[in-house]
Amino acid sequence: MSEIVVPADWVADRLDGLRVVDVRDAWEFDGIGHVPGAVNIPFDSFRADDHAAEGDSAGDSSGDGQGMLPGADAFADLLSEAGIANGDRIVAYDDTHGVFAARFLVTAELYGHDPDRLHLLDGDFSAWRLDHETTSEAAAFERSEYVVDPPAETPLVDIDEVAAATDDPDTVVVDTREDWEFEEGHIPGAVRLDWRELVDDETRGLKPRGEIESILDERGIDPDRRVLLYCNTARRISHTYTVLRHLGYPDLAFYEGSLTEWEAAGRELETGA
Structure with missing residues (x-):
């Protein structure tokens, strides 16, 4: 598990x-x-x-x-x-x-x-x-010396890799914005998945695994394909990325540039649902 x-x-x-x-x-x-x-x-x-x-x-x-x-x-x-x-x-x-x-x-x-x-x-x-118990007392910790050491490869990709992915049948490009944002313009071929679809408002946690898998399956977000996420806020990408990791999706990537950048590079957007 x-x-x-x-x-x-x-x-x-x-x-x-x-x-x-x-x-x-x-x-x-x-x-x-x-x-x-x-x-x-x-x-x-x-x-x-x-x-x-x-x-x-x-x-x-x-x-x-x-x-x-x-x-x-x-x-x-x-x-x-x-x-x-x-x-x-x-x-x-x-x-x-x-x-x-x-x-x-x-x-x-x-x-x-x-x-x-x-x-x-x-x-x-x-x-x-x-x-569970909560507290208002702040715990005391001695300062450490944390060292950032980025790995040689990360799931973060650039605009050219996104463009290549739109022509790759083994990759599904996922837009994690809201419906109105998606309709105004999105990367060609992308499917939409709002991160809030995966959480339960009552429990405040994730929906049951079976429900999440059904939602993903409806969008063609398959663990056998590479999944490339994008959004206009990094937190929404991050939540969906974390949930997909939790579900065992083996090949995940995300793009943190904007659609303004996408268009400035001479690339087109699709409109509509």
Whole structure:
């Protein structure tokens, strides 16, 4: 069974061996409470600047050619300040079904943290506190020396690879935006999958595996094909990418440039559903 998206009981049983990262705003972490032992690394601290993060540019604000990332030095400093080491097992959560926490995990993966040691809490803080203890006491951690060491290959691809994928029958290009955005214009041949289709509003976690697989099958998002994701916000890509990893999809990639960039490169968009 996958341990990428993990239930609250799994986390509660392993708190002593985990580094728990809460990506909510500091006022929520302090004022509402948090998972015991968690450290606060707010989403805005590890996102790219606002212009890039909304997909209005190529997203390469990091200066290291890696999409909508905060920059290697900035990310290393954040994790060092939180006392996180390179070999730590990390579980992240937010209070928005995991979409912001998933971005933290994907950022860590792109900067070289072992993806097998990165976990997303199934649900969010609201789901956690229904059955588990919370605290307002901040845990103290000594500063570490986290070292960013990006792998030679990552799932992040460039515009040319996306263009090639549109002509590849073994690849399905997936647009994770909302319906109205997709209708206004999308990469030719793409299918649409809103990340919220995969979560249950009542439990705040993922829908049952069978339901998710049925949704994916309807769109032709098959584990036997390469899946290439794109969006105009990195967090939505990240959540879908994390869920597909959880389901065992072996060949995943994503593009973090914008459709403005796509058109500026002389490429056309399709319109309509």
